[in-house]
Amino acid sequence: MPQNLIINDTTLRDGEQTAGVAFTVDEKCAIACALSSAGVPEMEIGIPAMGEEEIDCINAIAALELPASLMVWGRLTDADLASALRCQADIVHLSIPVSDIHLQHKLRQSREWVLMQVTRVIEKAVASGRKISLGAEDASRAEPDFLALVARRAQACGASRIRFADTLGVLDPFTTYDAVARLREAVDIEIEIHAHNDLGLATANTLAALRAGATHANTTVNGLGERAGNAALEEVVMGVRHLHHAKTGVNTQALVSISRLVARASGRQVAFNKSIVGDAVFTHESGIHIDGLLKNASTYESFDPSELGRHRSTVLGKHSGSQAVRQAYGQLGVVLDDDALTARLLARIRDHAMRVKQEATVDELRSFLLESLEVSPSHAHAASGMAT
Helix, strand or coil: CCCCCEEEECCCCCHHHCCCCCCCHHHHHHHHHHHHHCCCCEEECCCHHHCHHHHHHHHHHHCCCCCCEEEEEEECCHHHHHHHCCCCCCEEEEEEECCHHHHHHHHCCCHHHHHHHHHHHHHHHHCCCCEEEEEEECHHHCCHHHHHHHHHHHHHCCCCEEEEEECCCCCCHHHHHHHHHHHHHHCCCEEEEEEECCCCCHHHHHHHHHHHCCCEEEEEHHHCCCCCCECEHHHHHHHHHHHCCCCCCCCHHHHHHHHHHHHHHHCCCCCCCCCCCCCCCCEECCHHHHHHHHHCHHHCCCCCHHHHCCCCEECCCCCCCHHHHHHHHHCCCCCCCCHHHHHHHHHHHHHHHHHHCCCCCHHHHHHHHHHHHHHCHHHHHHHCCCCC
């Protein structure tokens, strides 16, 4: 794992390409500020060739003078390069397809045309004085030797980076590692991994690419992006931290607030069980799990929720055990020191969860206790300490 790995977040470019999502200028500026404040060092913030409004928005973000480097995206054409150079961006990224299926069916061009286009446009772009990145679209389906040839040509023409795009998310971590390792042998410039999540492997493939020698990871907040989205910023940051014991420089305490900001702006709510930022991530119900957590949190949590500024919680439900019941009533000021009473309460709580599909409220827990005590009046003292 490279020690200088860089997160390049593309929420404001590829994230906005999520079907039906469109950010206002104010929303883009707010997201850019939040990402930069959290320590994200690079952001891809728009597509200048879309027109004047997009260029104005890009320049509005640039006017914030954030410490993060700003990148703009374009096709590897003279027109897109001209539009990009009208923006106050540090990095110009220019993309071209490199797979035969894209060349034959989309562009109707040859491999030789790609090499000529790379030579001509990259040299022109480099002459502008900007840092230039070449995007290899559909690199995961390209012939490896041709991809290496394109990358070497880009390096020879002055490009500082090549982006390996798994455009359709067709790789797994093993094939990703092999492909990026081959590319790493071919060039000694920066390599950025751009993984899509069509098979649910974008984060895993991003981590594999970094291990294989990629220096930059393209991410989006909440995994926004075309179709199934891109590698999620929050997942990559925490994966690098805990699986590869490396640093991204991103403040993990800010991940949840950024997630919520982007969810509001995009209108795409985060799934309840979404890793890292979902509401259920540190919520436990299983009796076995809660018993383990009470003894040592590491039994059923791979990292402390405080890393994200979060807290664990427990839910009483069908799978709860006696320990969870004692803990819940303990929070109400009731000490359950009778196993039979605890068992009756557990049965009542499980029945409630199966019927209404929701956790019992505090008032309902009190009601369950009173019902159970009526069955066994000798235990009425159990309610004496119950909070009102």
